Amino acid sequence: AGVGSQKDRVVTREEWLRKWELGNIGFHKERGHPLLQKYLDVLLNGRSGLRIFFPLCGKAVEMKWLADMGHSAVGVEVSEQALKEFFAEHSLPYYEEPVPEISGAKRLRSTSGNISLYCCSIYDLSSSIVGKFDGVWDRGALVAVNPCDRQRYASLMITLMEKNSSYLLVAVSYDSNKHKGPPFYVPESEIKSLFG
Numbered sequence: 001a002g003v004g005s006q007k008d009r010v011v012t013r014e015e016w017l018r019k020w021e022l023g024n025i026g027f028h029k030e031r032g033h034p035l036l037q038k039y040l041d042v043l044l045n046g047r048s049g050l051r052i053f054f055p056l057c058g059k060a061v062e063m064k065w066l067a068d069m070g071h072s073a074v075g076v077e078v079s080e081q082a083l084k085e086f087f088a089e090h091s092l093p094y095y096e097e098p099v100p101e102i103s104g105a106k107r108l109r110s111t112s113g114n115i116s117l118y119c120c121s122i123y124d125l126s127s128s129i130v131g132k133f134d135g136v137w138d139r140g141a142l143v144a145v146n147p148c149d150r151q152r153y154a155s156l157m158i159t160l161m162e163k164n165s166s167y168l169l170v171a172v173s174y175d176s177n178k179h180k181g182p183p184f185y186v187p188e189s190e191i192k193s194l195f196g
């Protein structure tokens with residue numbers, strides 16, 4: 001193990017889809033993340049009606065939580081199953097629409113309109129397709145990105161942010177020689193250099 005050997009490790013799209021099929025989703029939490037509750041004021045900064053982005057969203061319950069507070073939630077996730085489970089588990093009616101700019105992608109949108117989830121790879125998105133965001137909740141996203149894609153991910157995220165936006169990032173500090181993941185170790189120094 002170790003940070004060195006993690007660098008070349010890759011979790012493929014198929015492996016993620018398979019995790020969802022098998023219900024191998026220990027990363028999913030039924031309860032809202034305590035750090036989002038703790039830092040909610042930092043994210044919102046007294047503002048209302050924000051557009052909040054959830055990269056690599058899975059079926060994160062925080063999307064429902066922020067939507068219920070009057071914000072709009074936009075997520076992106078490769079697993080359609082995850083997105084369908086999200087709407088089903090919250091009993092939210094939704095409809096599907098194609099995303100003309102991205103071949104093979106679709107968007108699942110709550111009937112109320114304030115939750116919009118893209119089923120595609122995050123790397124297919126751009127600000128001309130999804131617009132820019134006032135806030136980002138990055139939990140299990142940067143740390144799930146393959147190390148070889150981190151720079152690309154961070155650069156993309158920066159282009160998706162409005163000027164006065166806040167970015168909440170959850171990363172776990174641990175001994176990468178002793179633990180393999182969740183799923184990759186991103187040292188704080190690297191986070192600083194990625195986001196400047």
Ligand code: SAH
Binds near residue numbers: 057059076122
């Ligand atoms: N943020 C969520 C899920 C974290 S797990 C939470 O807090 O629960 C990471 C998720 O990213 C998985 O559901 C996986 O299917 C998805 N994923 C992996 N690579 C992706 C990519 N390139 N684009 C979009 N989603 C991706």
